[in-house]
Amino acid sequence: MPRKSEALSPKQEVYAKNDLRYVLLFNAFLPMLIFYIASKYTTETNAMILQSIPPLLKIIYQMVEERRADFISFLQISSVFACLVLMELLDDPRVALLKDPLTFMCFALAFCVSMFYDKFNLLWIKYRLLNENSLEDKLRLNAMWRQPRIRRKFALIAFLWGVVIFSEDTLRVILIFTYPANSMVYISPLIGVSCMICLGSFTYYYLKNANLSEQVSLLPTME
Numbered sequence: 001m002p003r004k005s006e007a008l009s010p011k012q013e014v015y016a017k018n019d020l021r022y023v024l025l026f027n028a029f030l031p032m033l034i035f036y037i038a039s040k041y042t043t044e045t046n047a048m049i050l051q052s053i054p055p056l057l058k059i060i061y062q063m064v065e066e067r068r069a070d071f072i073s074f075l076q077i078s079s080v081f082a083c084l085v086l087m088e089l090l091d092d093p094r095v096a097l098l099k100d101p102l103t104f105m106c107f108a109l110a111f112c113v114s115m116f117y118d119k120f121n122l123l124w125i126k127y128r129l130l131n132e133n134s135l136e137d138k139l140r141l142n143a144m145w146r147q148p149r150i151r152r153k154f155a156l157i158a159f160l161w162g163v164v165i166f167s168e169d170t171l172r173v174i175l176i177f178t179y180p181a182n183s184m185v186y187i188s189p190l191i192g193v194s195c196m197i198c199l200g201s202f203t204y205y206y207l208k209n210a211n212l213s214e215q216v217s218l219l220p221t222m223e
Helices: 010-038 044-051 053-066 071-090 099-113 122-131 135-145 148-176 181-210
Strands: none
Touching: 010 044, 010 053, 010 181, 044 053, 044 071, 044 181, 053 071, 071 099, 099 122, 099 148, 099 181, 122 135, 122 148, 135 148, 148 181
């Protein structure tokens, strides 16, 4: 009787539990608090700049902690600076609010690509980053990815992420141009964080209970 294997590594267990708290703190609570305080003493545009600092610091911290700088992190950082520059040039604080929904709409399209081209799957890329810590892990993950069932599982979950995120961020863009910026600075992150918590929790518990490792036999001839 084979021993039951956990789908998630200890590193991933810690990451998943802590990340939800960090998302709430750095992507919702701190930006809203900073904007609320800063808007009393400076312009709305400057307050928008200041409230962008916590999410940016979170991204940089994760890059340093994981000692890896991936495409996703660079895209997020670039979008923050691009939107802040455009906001200053256009003198429109709503531009700063667009940085998250527009960036994640690009991610959503990338997630959907995996449904038709399984060699590119952002969800699997992140899964590997969290689980590949040794040569043995690399061999195990390579063996996992050769299984059609596992590729199909990750493709379906990634496609679900893409559809949900694109729909949610389309709603956020519409709301940004419908309601005042000083209202959307509170509403937009709450919508985004709520969506990510739901998707992240679903994916975490699904992969944890999927026992992916049991679906793979590491053959001696495997390269």
